[in-house]
Amino acid sequence: MKRKLIFAFLIFLGITLNFYAQNSEGKLDDFSRIAIVPYVASQVENIPLSAKNNLQSKMAQMLTANGIAGSTNYNSQFIITPNVSVLSKNVVGAAPPKVAIVLEVAFYIGDGVTGVKFGSTAINVKGVGQNENKAYIAAFRNIKSNNKEVKNLINAAKKRILAYYNDGCDFIMKEAGSMANQNKFDQALYNLTSVPAVSKDCFNKAQEQIAIIYKQKMNRDCDVLLTMATNAWNAGQNYDSAEKAGFYLNQIEPDSKCYSKVKSLASDIQKGVRRNSDREWDFLENQQNNLAEIEKNRLITSREIALAYANNQPERIYNIQGWW
Known part of the structure; x- marks a missing residue:
């Protein structure tokens, strides 16, 4: 039953996406657009877990706002990943005191399988919260999805990824055929x-x-x-x-x-x-x-x-x- 459903989907998907491709790129869904996955690596240290999750969601929003399939669940080989540096951290106020931080958040986009980096950009953001965790979350919320530097980075990555498919299509087809011959x-x-x-x-x-x-x-x-x-x-x-x-x-x-x-x-x-x-x-x-x-x-x-x-x-x- 499951395989029959998947086959029905594959046929329907081909028909649907071909229609979309011929009519309006702006209407394309996540399975027809270039896909980039938000990925927070373990190397990004000293960030509370909930703040890491917030940063990953923020990157997904940035991608979607710029016409990319940015679902955190879609397993693409292309990724956007951050590195976070603390520029300053202070306790401010009296009753109760709050934590104020200034962060440099650098974003990198590339092929996470081959390890080829396409480009990077960095922005500074501030956040204030009742504790360090909330201060991080507040800072990440201040990252604008339409940030000019981020937009330029994503647009440049789009061209690199499109070239990957256009120029390497024969290899992709050959590789798929090889996998099929191995029953994969x-x-x-x-x-x-x-x-x-x-x-x-x-x-x-x-x-x-x-x-x-x-x-x-x-x-x-x-x-x-x-x-x-x-x-x-x-x-x-x-x-x-x-x-x-x-x-x-x-x-x-x-x-x-x-x-x-x-x-x-x-x-x-x-x-x-x-x-x-x-x-x-x-x-x-x-x-x-x-x-x-x-x-x-x-x-x-x-x-x-x-x-x-x-x-x-x-x-x-x-x-x-x-x-x-």
């Missing part, structure tokens, strides 16, 4: 769906390869699941073993290369259940109902599937050595 289908599909629609030619190539690689994944899954279903049925050849076999059979796409064997096994199981336990097993009817439900709900669930697919990717280990 999910990783290949994820990389291909990460190509932004603003890189029109590369995006179109990616959409074509998504269909090819998903077909390869679907056929391999069919072979694996069919074997598991056969073993489950042969283990008992009764109603319980039929239900276990059905669990695997229901995950197989009807368009899979081995689906004629799926129907043959299902027919054998139906006859075997009827003969050995005098009961009915209605796998084929149930599967048709499942397909009808998928078709009915795919437009409603496509966005949720997209977010789940992105959020379930392994967390990247970013390489920012030497950025500051």
